[in-house]
Amino acid sequence: MLFSITIGNGYHIPRMFSRNIATLIKGTELANKIKSEVRNELINIRQTKPExxxxxxxxxxxxxxxxxxxxxxxxxxxxxxxxxxxxxxxxxxxxxxxxxxxxxxxxxxxxxxxxxxxxxxxxxxxxxxxxxxVHPSKDVDGFTQTNLGKLMQKMSDSNMIPCTALAVKKIIESEGIETYGKTAVVIGRSHNVGLPIAIILGADKQKGGFDMTTVSCHRATPNETLASVCRNADIIVSAAGVPGLVDKTMVKPGACLIDVGLNRVKSETGKDIVRGDFNKNVSQVDCRLTPVPGGVGPCTVAFLMYNTLLAAKLQAGIMNQAE
The missing domain is CATH 3.40.50.10860 (Leucine Dehydrogenase, chain A, domain 1)
Structure with missing residues (x-):
């Protein structure tokens, strides 16, 4: 968008300014919904099982x-x-x-x-x-080899899926994003965040996945390669822990950006602030974006509550109460 400023002698100099046009995905709303569902289900179960x-x-x-x-x-x-x-x-x-x-x-x-x-x-x-x-039945983080192995085979209602990966999955579902045959980039390959997310995005829908073509990037990925694959991605999930790693030149219009990064940096005034892996200028692209804070983080905590209730139900022999 153009506007002009006037200097001496009436000359006008055109200047370009940008505005934020990205749509924010409010993770706090989904988190509150999940916590309310856990709370209500627990109330219902206790009506017949007060213990x-x-x-x-x-x-x-x-x-x-x-x-x-x-x-x-x-x-x-x-x-x-x-x-x-x-x-x-x-x-x-x-x-x-x-x-x-x-x-x-x-x-x-x-x-x-x-x-x-x-x-x-x-x-x-x-x-x-x-x-x-940790015993797999009590592994509410989903980090054990047993639960990660189950994730590889099939995502079922009785699986302990890592909370952040589950948060990303539910955010995509709640937004109604078309994923079949689309392209996703996952930045970060940790066994408890990046890899489970990549598995979910690329897995067959019949196994609980999204049927996407998934590209995994990490610290060994050259910058030019990272930029190239991101420009073609329909979904970008960054869990690299690098502030501002992905900027607006790497994002195509219509993409969904899920920011798992939680980086503590110093502001210009010297104050500690939290920043994600996406540069603030990505908000100038017509895309969907999870903010930091207030995006994936609250959902991760909410799904820990979900997994805790699930674990308790499985141990008590109460199945599919939420379904």
Whole structure:
């Protein structure tokens, strides 16, 4: 769009300015819907099974400020939904054996239906070993080899799908986005976020997927290749943790952009702020966009509540109550 400014002697200089035309996908609305559904289902179940008390335990190592914020949000969501929750804190010097002993004890506690190991872990602890110590039936994060393997085979109503991947799946469904035969780019290949998302996008619809042609990009992908594949993508999901990685020159009109990045950066005034992986200028493209904050994050927390209720139902022999 053009407008002009007037300088001395009446000369007019045309200038171009841009406006935001992207449509924001409000993740908070979907998150609130999911939490309300969990809350209402729990109320209904308790009418006939008053002893039904789903509970998750979060195991936190050290004093990571970001982790503390996430844990607080999870507990607040649990309280709203009517779920029980508690956090067990350990010093970052805890040994791997001691931590696994704690997890094994929690696995055997019938009053606990979900176990979360808050990531990241200190360097001396093996994330793979620790996450796989959680019993698959209580793995509400969906990080164990068993649950990730089930995701590879088929996404069913009894699967523990990783919460962020499930959030992305439900956002796409709630937006009514056409996916069959379309192209998706997933930036990031972590086993608990990027890879599960890529599996869901590319999987056969009969297995719960979206039938998309999926391109996986990561830190070894050259910049020019990343830009090229993004320009042709109908959906771009970025979980790279790199602020402003994708800008408007890499986005085609009509695309759906799902920002999983949550990056803490300094503003011009020196204040800590949160930014996603998409540059702010992508809002100048006619696309759909999840904001940061307020997009995928709240949905991830909501689906942790969903998975906790699911785990409790499976352990109690209550099946398909939500369907």
């Amino acid at each position: 039904f008390e789903p509970q998750f335990v979060a195991i936190a190592i050290g004093n990571n400020p970001a982790s503390s914020i996430y844990l607080q949000r999870k507990q607040e969501a649990a309280s709203y939904c009517g779920l029980k929750s508690k956090v067990i804190h350990f010093e970052d010097t805890i040994s791997q054996k001691s931590l696994i002993d704690v997890i094994n004890h929690t696995n055997k506690d019938p009053s606990i239906h979900g176990i979360i190991v808050q990531l990241p872990l200190p360097n001396h602890l093996c994330e793979t070993t620790i996450c796989n110590a």
